[in-house]
Amino acid sequence: MTAAALLEVDNLSKSFGALRATDQVSLTALAGETHAIIGPNGAGKTTLIGQLSGTLRPDSGHIRFAGEDITRLGAPARSHRGLARSFQITSVYRDFTALDNVALAVQAHAGSSFRLWRPARTDPALRDPARAILDEVGLGARADVLAANLAHGEQRQLEVAMVLATKPRLMLLDEPMAGMGTDESQRMVKFLARFRGRQTILLVEHDMDAVFSLADRISVLVYGRIVATGTPAEIRANPEVQRAYLGEEDA
Amino acid sequence: MRARTIAIVAVLAALAAVPPLAAALGQPFYLDLFRRIMIFAIAALSLNLILGYGGMVSFGHAAYLGIGAYAVGILAYHGVTNGFLQFAVAIGASAAIALVIGAVSIRTSGVYFIMITLAFTQMLFYLGISLEEYGGDDGIRLKAHSQFAGLDLAHPTPFYYFVLAILAGFVYLVHRIVNSRFGMVIRAAKSNEARTRAIGFSPYPYKLAAFVIAGAMGGVAGALLVNQTAYLTPEFMNWTRSGEIMFMVILGGIATLIGPVLGAAALLLLEDLLAAWTTHWQIILGPILVLVVLFARRGLAGLLPGGGRDD
Numbered sequence: 363m364t365a366a367a368l369l370e371v372d373n374l375s376k377s378f379g380a381l382r383a384t385d386q387v388s389l390t391a392l393a394g395e396t397h398a399i400i401g402p403n404g405a406g407k408t409t410l411i412g413q414l415s416g417t418l419r420p421d422s423g424h425i426r427f428a429g430e431d432i433t434r435l436g437a438p439a440r441s442h443r444g445l446a447r448s449f450q451i452t453s454v455y456r457d458f459t460a461l462d463n464v465a466l467a468v469q470a471h472a473g474s475s476f477r478l479w480r481p482a483r484t485d486p487a488l489r490d491p492a493r494a495i496l497d498e499v500g501l502g503a504r505a506d507v508l509a510a511n512l513a514h515g516e517q518r519q520l521e522v523a524m525v526l527a528t529k530p531r532l533m534l535l536d537e538p539m540a541g542m543g544t545d546e547s548q549r550m551v552k553f554l555a556r557f558r559g560r561q562t563i564l565l566v567e568h569d570m571d572a573v574f575s576l577a578d579r580i581s582v583l584v585y586g587r588i589v590a591t592g593t594p595a596e597i598r599a600n601p602e603v604q605r606a607y608l609g610e611e612d613a
Numbered sequence: 614m615r616a617r618t619i620a621i622v623a624v625l626a627a628l629a630a631v632p633p634l635a636a637a638l639g640q641p642f643y644l645d646l647f648r649r650i651m652i653f654a655i656a657a658l659s660l661n662l663i664l665g666y667g668g669m670v671s672f673g674h675a676a677y678l679g680i681g682a683y684a685v686g687i688l689a690y691h692g693v694t695n696g697f698l699q700f701a702v703a704i705g706a707s708a709a710i711a712l713v714i715g716a717v718s719i720r721t722s723g724v725y726f727i728m729i730t731l732a733f734t735q736m737l738f739y740l741g742i743s744l745e746e747y748g749g750d751d752g753i754r755l756k757a758h759s760q761f762a763g764l765d766l767a768h769p770t771p772f773y774y775f776v777l778a779i780l781a782g783f784v785y786l787v788h789r790i791v792n793s794r795f796g797m798v799i800r801a802a803k804s805n806e807a808r809t810r811a812i813g814f815s816p817y818p819y820k821l822a823a824f825v826i827a828g829a830m831g832g833v834a835g836a837l838l839v840n841q842t843a844y845l846t847p848e849f850m851n852w853t854r855s856g857e858i859m860f861m862v863i864l865g866g867i868a869t870l871i872g873p874v875l876g877a878a879a880l881l882l883l884e885d886l887l888a889a890w891t892t893h894w895q896i897i898l899g900p901i902l903v904l905v906v907l908f909a910r911r912g913l914a915g916l917l918p919g920g921g922r923d924d
Contacts, residue, residue, distance in 0.1 A: 417807065441813035449811075455804045466801050470813035475794040476822070482794045528812055 368393045368532055368562045374413060374423035383409040384420065385586035391532060396554070396563040398573045401583035402606065407566045408450050410583065411536045414564070415447035416440040427532070441470065444531030448521040448538055450566070456510035460501055460520055463509055464492040467527035492527065499523045499553065515546040522553075532562045539569050551575060574598075582606065616918050621871050625781050632770050644769055645841075650881045651776045652837045657861040657873030658783055659830035664859070665867030666791050667823050668803030672855050673714065673730030676737045677707040677828045679850030681835025686845035687747060689756040696759035696766065703836040704829045710737075711828025715821045734852050741847030752846030759840055766840045776837055783830060784870055790826070791868075799823050800868075864905055866912030875913040 369391035376384040383406045391397045399407055412418035414425060416437035425433045432440055437447075455463050465488040469475060472487055482488060496502050499519045504512060509520060518538055525533050538554070539547045551572045557563060558576075567573050573580065574594045581591040584606045590597060597603055628647060635643040656678055663669040681703035688699045718729045742750040758767035766772040790796050801809045802816035809816055839845050848854070857880070865876025883901065887894030909915060 415811065417810070436815070437810040438813050438815040441811065447811050449808075453805060453808045453811075455801060455808065457804055458801075462797075466797060466809075467812040469794055469797065475798050475814070475819070477794040478790050478796070479793055481789075481792045482797045483792065485794075488794075524808075524812060 366393050367391065368428060369414070369564065370424075370426040371414070372424040372426070374410070374420050374425065376409060376413060376418065376420045382586045384413065387423070387583070387586070387588055389581050389588060389591060391562050391564050392579075393562055394559045395578040396558060396565060396576050398565045398567060398577035398580045399583055400567065400570075400573055400580060404585075405583040406586040407583055408536055409586075411447065411450075411534055411564075411566060415445060415534055441528055444529070445534065446525040446528045446530035446532070447534040448525050448536055450536040450540055452514070452517045452521060454509045454517055454520050454524070457508065459506050459508055460496060460512065460516075460523075461489070461492055461505040463520055464495050464523050464527050465489060467524040468492050468495075471528050495523050495526050498526065500549070515542045518542060518546075518550070522550075530561070532564065533557075535563060535565045535567075537566055537568060539567060539572060547572060617869070617871065620917055621784060621874075624871060624874055625777070625784075628777055628780075629774075632773050641769065644773055646881070646885060648769075648773045648776055649841055650878050651773075651780050651874075652834055652841055653858065653861060653881060654874040654877040655776075655780050655783055655837065656831055656834035656858050657865065657877050658780075658787055658870075659827045659834065660858050661862045661865075661867060661869075661873050662787055662790070662830070663820075663823050663827045664862055665869070665872070666796065666803065667799045667820060669719070669820060669824065670727050670859075671718075671730040671824075671827075672727050672852060672859070673718075673732075673734035674827070674831055674858055675850050675852065675854035676714070676734040677711060677831030678835035678838060678854065678858075679737060679741060679847065680707040680710055681832035681837075682839035682845060682849045683741065683747070683835075684832070685759060685836045685839050686753070686755055689759070690747065690753070692756075694757045694760050696761035696764070699759050700833065700836050703832045707832025707835070708825050708829040711825045711831075712821070715824035715828070719817060719820050719824060731852055731855070734850060734855060738847055738850040738852070741850055744847075747845060750847055752844055752848070755839055755843045755845055758843070759836070772840065779833065779837070780874070783833075784874075788870055790823075795819060795822070860902060864902065864912055866914030869912070869914040871917070872912055872914040879913060 367390040371387055371389045374384050374387040387410060401407055409418065413420045416435055424431055427443055427445060432443065468488050468491045469482065493505060496505050499522055501516060501519050501523060504516060509517065512520065518540065522538055539550050542550065547569060554576055565576065577594055579591060580594055580597045582589050582597060582603050589606065590600050590603050628651060631647045632644050635641055660674045663671055684703035684706050685699045688702060693699065714733045718726055721729055747753055758765060764771050764775060766775065798814050798819045802820065806816060835849060838849065861876035861880050862873055864879055865872030883898055884894065887897050
């Protein structure tokens, strides 16, 4: 019994001048699966995520989410349809506390923000879910720390917290473990594994241990093209993939 | 935060004490000076909302002071001295024009935003100069001060407390706005626009609303200013005026409630002090401002205890 495709990417292309950053990329994310995208540096992974999340306009191709063509939609509209994205280079609100950060993400999906009088910081409809999510990712004790003062690994956790706060149906995670040490990475992997089957995750990662333990399917991106898609076992055995990675250092 | 609240209340209380003090010292000039400071504090407060909290560097904020001033001045010229009506027109006109200018400008950002807001202000400035019936570039004397059901702004002390009440009210209003859901979106968009879009906010409508609110508050400042100077001139809308108000905001401390008041006070008091000394006071004021920007990043508000965090 095949799960329905929640995300369908159809011949997506994007060039920057002469550089084909995304070259006829087609892939799907099935509901409930964790689909990893791997590839050498410069393969165009972040450019692809940008087009999926709505921050970059593709030159051609289509993106369908739950059957709806979202190619022309901007990032905020996609977020409201359930597409949540975390950034490879940490992009949290540095002058706000961790709690403020997550509460803002909650606020974006908790009714109108054209409220000019009541204080947002004491609104339990925002604070309580935000605290719960921070506890879930393991940052509960750091809720009142300014994001700029969090350790790097904690900031990466905060990125994931903000994704969760927007009630996603599909999580686009761009190297969530970037810059994390071994212990932190393992904790993050354990955390993401809990979403197996319940959430659909499209995961860009360099950490091969993480990828092989988390992914249901893997797509390999090289120079903007998908060269292979399959189960971890199939990918490991694929000669073209082995060739693409031979001579490349991976984190 | 408590320290900040105490500071604001202390400053407002000190301002309330100026008229009796000025009378006791036999120096009505100080009443006039501090009323002027408060009016510019209102202008700076309104600019701080979009510039300090919102990150929108509008070089065209003087336009709204001009619109407010002209609304009052033109109505007074034609015999309408009802303050409620005049101020309503001032607010309505500046809000409407802010909506138009904002709708166009906020589609841009960075240097383009600065240039567009500057261009619009200069357009209004030249429009003011072309209004021959209202003095053209010479301007005209204000025909009559605004009257509010018994309160005549021609009377110095009641006028003073009227301005103080508006300043206090606006400080409280801005405090509520910047801490509301709306305010959080504005501040988030300033801090990280990409992140704000990613979590599901489209900043444009919020920024536009803030721009209109700031414009309307600027209109009130303008309506008060023309009563203060008793003279209507297109100079209110000159881009250099925008620059002065911006100085006050930055000098006082962006994204703070007390900053605009401190900034307006500091700038106008310094001007007054230095001008008494030499006609070339600007050559001294300039370097002082540069030093503040270089060494007191958070402005004067940052030098207070508890300073350094946004309100």
